[in-house]
Amino acid sequence: EPEVTQTPSHQVTQMGQEVILRCVPISNHLYFYWYRQILGQKVEFLVSFYNNEISEKSEIFDDQFSVERPDGSNFTLKIRSTKLEDSAMYFCASRANYGYTFGSGTRLTVV
Amino acid sequence: AQSVTQLDSQVPVFEEAPVELRCNYSSSVSVYLFWYVQYPNQGLQLLLKYLSGSTLVKGINGFEAEFNKSQTSFHLRKPSVHISDTAEYFCAVSLSGGYQKVTFGTGTKLQVIP
Numbered sequence: 001e002p003e004v005t006q007t008p009s010h011q012v013t014q015m016g017q018e019v020i021l022r023c024v025p026i027s028n029h030l031y032f033y034w035y036r037q038i039l040g041q042k043v044e045f046l047v048s049f050y051n052n053e054i055s056e057k058s059e060i061f062d063d064q065f066s067v068e069r070p071d072g073s074n075f076t077l078k079i080r081s082t083k084l085e086d087s088a089m090y091f092c093a094s095r096a097n098y099g100y101t102f103g104s105g106t107r108l109t110v111v
Numbered sequence: 112a113q114s115v116t117q118l119d120s121q122v123p124v125f126e127e128a129p130v131e132l133r134c135n136y137s138s139s140v141s142v143y144l145f146w147y148v149q150y151p152n153q154g155l156q157l158l159l160k161y162l163s164g165s166t167l168v169k170g171i172n173g174f175e176a177e178f179n180k181s182q183t184s185f186h187l188r189k190p191s192v193h194i195s196d197t198a199e200y201f202c203a204v205s206l207s208g209g210y211q212k213v214t215f216g217t218g219t220k221l222q223v224i225p
């Protein structure tokens with residue numbers, strides 16, 4: 001069964017550093033998403049991406065965040081200057097018509 | 112905007128007993144409904160989904176859910192749980208069509224007691 005692949009599985013970064021989380025969505029999917037889950041909390045929507053532009057973003061997705069699909073296969077989330085509160089599990093997802101497929105996540109720890 | 116309520120934050124149940132995890136949704140338009148399972152330190156795995164058609168949906172690992180439009184519910188059931196079902200279960204809703212995002216509930220931790 002096709003998978004959404006996320007790398008790395010765990011990343012530790014210092015506060016204030018830039019971090020890029022990488023995702024390879026399923027190849028024939030058209031819609032791409034990032035979600036995050038702070039430890040012990042629910043999964044929250046960050047941003048959706050379609051046709052090379054942001055379709056929707058949440059209030060969490062401020063100017064420190066950006067997304068890109070640089071080469072037609074990867075889908076990246078960049079956090080420009082990480083804060084302690086950015087520590088969370090970040091999930092990438094892609095969607096065809098009906099079904100979402102989530103990646104296994106990247107655990108980001110900001111120290 | 113759509114929303115999901117999972118009233119039970121934790122559900123303990125003995126092994127081989129039946130279980131029901133409750134989910135209610137709110138939306139003024141048609142929706143898709145999902146149940147996801149998250150094992151400790153792992154990602155989200157789709158258990159089942161309701162898009163349209165039959166209101167009884169069967170998923171993986173022996174789980175099923177019933178869509179009830181009049182009660183705006185989508186409860187998850189399993190007739191006999193195993194230790195391996197210990198995990199957190201998230202109900203989720205999406206508006207139908209297009210790029211619509213998924214909105215998750217707060218999750219229910221299922222603890223299966225030997």
